[in-house]
Amino acid sequence: MRTLLALTVMLLAWAGFAATGLLLRDHPRPDAGAELLRVRLPIPVQLAYSAGDPFLAANLNVFRSLMVEARVTEQETYRVQGQLQADAAFFNPRHEDNYYVAAAILPWNGQVAAAQTVLLKAAQSREWDMWPAFYYAFNAMYFEHDMNKAGHWAEVAAERHPRNAAALRDMAAKWYERGDDPAIALNILVAMFEQSKDENFRALLAARIVRLQGLQKLREAAGEYRQRQGRVPSRLEDLIGHAGLEALPEDPLQLGYLLSAEGQPQLADHVKKQDSQ
Structure with missing residues (x-):
């Protein structure tokens, strides 16, 4: 009886939702x-x-x-x-x-x-799949800057992939020591690009790769700037002419780059871009 009642309620809810969709079908919608x-x-x-x-x-x-x-x-x-x-x-x-x-x-x-x-x-x-554990560890390291979490889940990934366990554990050890490194992120995205068969998805990954390559060049220039000038840059344009940087890199996603308070080039995400406008 309870099963029949639950099924009836579910069907009524579905019917109500479908009817609402039909009523809204002819209403004007924003051209998004x-x-x-x-x-x-x-x-x-x-x-x-x-x-x-x-x-x-x-x-x-x-x-x-x-x-x-x-x-x-x-x-x-x-x-x-x-x-x-x-x-x-x-x-x-x-x-x-x-x-x-x-x-x-x-x-x-x-x-x-x-x-x-x-x-x-x-x-x-x-529990048999190393990849979600590995990506979770990578995000913990790269975006959340939580090295303990990153190291732990990299070790979990190692346990699930015995063949690459040594390399994963070595990576976990490095993540305990290192922070925000675009070179590591590039390796991850390139691997995903090579594995994917979806062209739209590959295009998105390709844009991310170019964006990170731009960040890598900016950070190399920032490092040389600090060595030459003895201070941190105050704007991205200050980096031109250092470490072979002839112009500011173009971001395929048109979000651009930012300087942190410490003079470190960073990716500008949607939230930061909106807040700065």
Whole structure:
């Protein structure tokens, strides 16, 4: 009886949602472009819309995330994408595409917390898979600057991949000692680029790679500037002419770069760019 009642309520909820969609179909909508995300439904509604199937609900969220084009640089889209992928991880924490896309896209667009939510759930549930643990460790090191967390999860990845355990443990040791290093990030993105077969996804990764290469050149110039001038740079233009830097690197995503208070070049993410305007 309870099962029948629950099924009836679920069907009524789904019917109500479908009817609402039909009513709104002819209403004018903002011309935001098909590649932008604006809507994230509450989890119970997502489940009802998927006829009570959590795996279908997860797949729908991941599919929506994959539809974001590589040229998108709009903050709200990535905020909604982060929510959608976190919801997908709630429905199906083992979803491989979900954690892979989250690792490659979300943290590089100001959605570190969402990416880490997806990756942690995947790492905890996919006990045979080294990659979500490894990406979680990398984000902990590179974005969160939590070296203890990074080292721990790199060691977890090592336990799951005996063949590369020595290299992973060596990396864990280095992560305990090192902080923000674009060279490490470049290695990760290049590996993901080479493994991916999706052209849109590869285009997005290629843009991230070029962006990090620009950051690497800026940091080399900043290091030489400090040695020559005995002080830190006050603006990015000061770095031109140092370490072979002839001009400021162009960012394919048009977000640009920033100088930290210590004169260290940094990637400008969507949040920082918005706050500075």
